[in-house]
Amino acid sequence: xxxxxxxxxxxxxFLVVVVLLAGxxxxxxxxxxxxxxAAAPAKPASPSPATSVQSEWERLFYVPYRNLKDVFEKExxxxxxxxxxxxxxxxxxxxxxMAGLARxxxxxxxxxxxxxxxxxxxxxxxxAELTIQVLGKPWVEIPIRFGEAAxxxxxxxxxxxxxxxxxxGTYVLLLPKPGEHKIKLELSTxxxxxxxxxxLELECPTAGITTFELAVPVGDQTIEISPNGVVTxxxxxxxxxxxxxxxxxxxxxxxxxxxxxxxxxxMEVLTxxxxxxxxxxADGLVHTHATLKYDVLRGQVDQLRIGVPLDHRILxxxxxxxKSWKATREEKxxxxxxxxxxxxxxxxxxxxxxERAAPTGALAPAGVDETGTYHGVHxxxxxxxxxxxxxxx
Numbered sequence: 001x002x003x004x005x006x007x008x009x010x011x012x013x014f015l016v017v018v019v020l021l022a023g024x025x026x027x028x029x030x031x032x033x034x035x036x037x038a039a040a041p042a043k044p045a046s047p048s049p050a051t052s053v054q055s056e057w058e059r060l061f062y063v064p065y066r067n068l069k070d071v072f073e074k075e076x077x078x079x080x081x082x083x084x085x086x087x088x089x090x091x092x093x094x095x096x097x098m099a100g101l102a103r104x105x106x107x108x109x110x111x112x113x114x115x116x117x118x119x120x121x122x123x124x125x126x127x128a129e130l131t132i133q134v135l136g137k138p139w140v141e142i143p144i145r146f147g148e149a150a151x152x153x154x155x156x157x158x159x160x161x162x163x164x165x166x167x168x169g170t171y172v173l174l175l176p177k178p179g180e181h182k183i184k185l186e187l188s189t190x191x192x193x194x195x196x197x198x199x200l201e202l203e204c205p206t207a208g209i210t211t212f213e214l215a216v217p218v219g220d221q222t223i224e225i226s227p228n229g230v231v232t233x234x235x236x237x238x239x240x241x242x243x244x245x246x247x248x249x250x251x252x253x254x255x256x257x258x259x260x261x262x263x264x265x266x267m268e269v270l271t272x273x274x275x276x277x278x279x280x281x282a283d284g285l286v287h288t289h290a291t292l293k294y295d296v297l298r299g300q301v302d303q304l305r306i307g308v309p310l311d312h313r314i315l316x317x318x319x320x321x322x323k324s325w326k327a328t329r330e331e332k333x334x335x336x337x338x339x340x341x342x343x344x345x346x347x348x349x350x351x352x353x354x355e356r357a358a359p360t361g362a363l364a365p366a367g368v369d370e371t372g373t374y375h376g377v378h379x380x381x382x383x384x385x386x387x388x389x390x391x392x393x
Contacts, residue, residue, distance in 0.1 A: 107136030108175065113207035115253065117200075118215045119191060124200045126187040130207070134178045142173040145251070147203030149189040157182040169203065196321060196341055197258030203251060210247040215240055216257050226254040258341050259300075270298035273379045275387030279365040282393070286363065287355050288312065290377035294348040301340065301348060305380040307368070308334040312354040312377075319350040333374035352377050365391055 110132050117126040126149070134140050147169040154163050158181055162174040175181050191200050204210075212225060221241040225231070229247035236242070247253065271294050278289040294304065308314060310333060317325040321341040328335045338350055354377065366376030366389050379385050 104135040107140045108132055108134045108142050110142070110205055110207040112209035113204060114211045115202070115204070116213045119217060122191050124189050124191050126189065126202060128185040128187055128204070130183040130185070130205070132173070132175065132181045132183060134175050134181060136178070138177045140175050142175065143170065144173060144205040145170050145203050146187060147201070149187040149202055151185055152188060153186040155184045197256055199254065199256040201252060201254045204253055206249045206251055208249060210250060211245070212247055212253055212255075213242070213244045214255050215242045220260050221257045222260050223255060223257040226256075271296050271301065271382050272384040273382050275378060275385055277366050277376055277387065277389045279389070279391045280393070281358055281363070281391075284358050285355050286358050286365070288353070288365070288377060290352040290354075292350045292352070292379055294350070294379075294382075296346050296348065301345070303340065304338045304348070304350065306336040306338065306350070306352060307374045307378050307380050308336050308352070308354060309356070309374045309376065310334060311356045313356060315353040315355060317350065317352055319348065321345070332372045335380070365389060
């Protein structure tokens with residue numbers, strides 16, 4: 001509660017003055033005038049903190065105190081106070097690290113990564129170029145990872161840049177000063193072979209922009225890049241195939257290549273087949289497991305057709321290099337079309353699993369009758385088929 005102005009009889013000294021220039025208001029601590037008479041007070045007891053604060057405020061008064069809010073809200077108002085009181089208020093403010101506000105949230109950024117690879121037999125050699133922007137203090141550490149790929153050589157735009165190995169396939173780049181740095185690495189990794197073709201995998205540091213280029217020393221190849229990016233160009237001739245792609249931010253790049261699916265006419269393909277039929281009767285069902293081994297005598301095979309009886313239910317089809325399969329019902333049989341990854345395989349093995357209800361009469365496990373109706377699983381359009389039939393109960 002503010003004391004009324006009548007308490008001021010003849011104030012001659014003011015320790016603190018707060019003046020609001022935009023209005024008429026002041027905060028003034030009071031001291032006793034010389035002419036005031038005061039009895040010698042008795043020695044008071046030590047005041048509590050709350051009482052001390054209240055007494056300090058009781059020595060202040062405002063003019064005009066009723067319109068104080070309006071005065072403080074006016075633009076251009078000012079407050080005057082002793083320097084010591086200002087320092088106390090300043091020390092109570094939370095400390096702000098001004099240097100920290102200007103510091104970037106990270107020390108360095110890998111702006112872009114460009115990879116150019118070439119396949120040499122069972123080895124892939126890859127040239128990697130990283131563009132790095134250092135934002136923080138000197139000697140920034142940047143962790144990178146290349147997995148199973150071995151680093152054969154490193155060059156940098158700054159000769160003081162260092163490469164430190166930290167574990168299996170993991171490294172740390174040490175860059176001496178802020179600014180842009182170019183890092184070039186020579187990598188090598190192995191090429192894997194499978195029935196689906198050949199492939200390679202490369203673990204890599206994540207970058208904002210990633211480009212990948214691969215050259216395969218085999219003509220007319222289909223090259224698939226993972227993750228799926230934007231393929232900018234593909235060139236192929238009789239001796240090599242090359243692909244370029246822009247990828248998103250990724251920690252791993254994989255490439256797979258194989259010969260393109262053959263477009264040669266079917267009459268150029270010459271094959272023979274060895275058919276092994278394993279027929280088993282059990283639990284009221286006839287289970288048929290057909291193993292067809294094709295010998296390619298001429299040309300390349302990317303599609304084969306197999307005849308299956310109409311009352312058979314096809315359970316599964318397996319083959320090395322299998323791309324897809326589809327069954328179509330026709331008048332005399334189901335035609336099973338098996339699409340393969342094109343290649344130069346001289347031997348192809350296809351396994352077909354079927355089942356049907358056991359007949360109440362005689363069982364015809366194989367063969368094609370005079371009307372062309374299929375009673376077993378057999379190859380279509382082949383020059384010659386022979387095989388073995390095994391029936392068990």
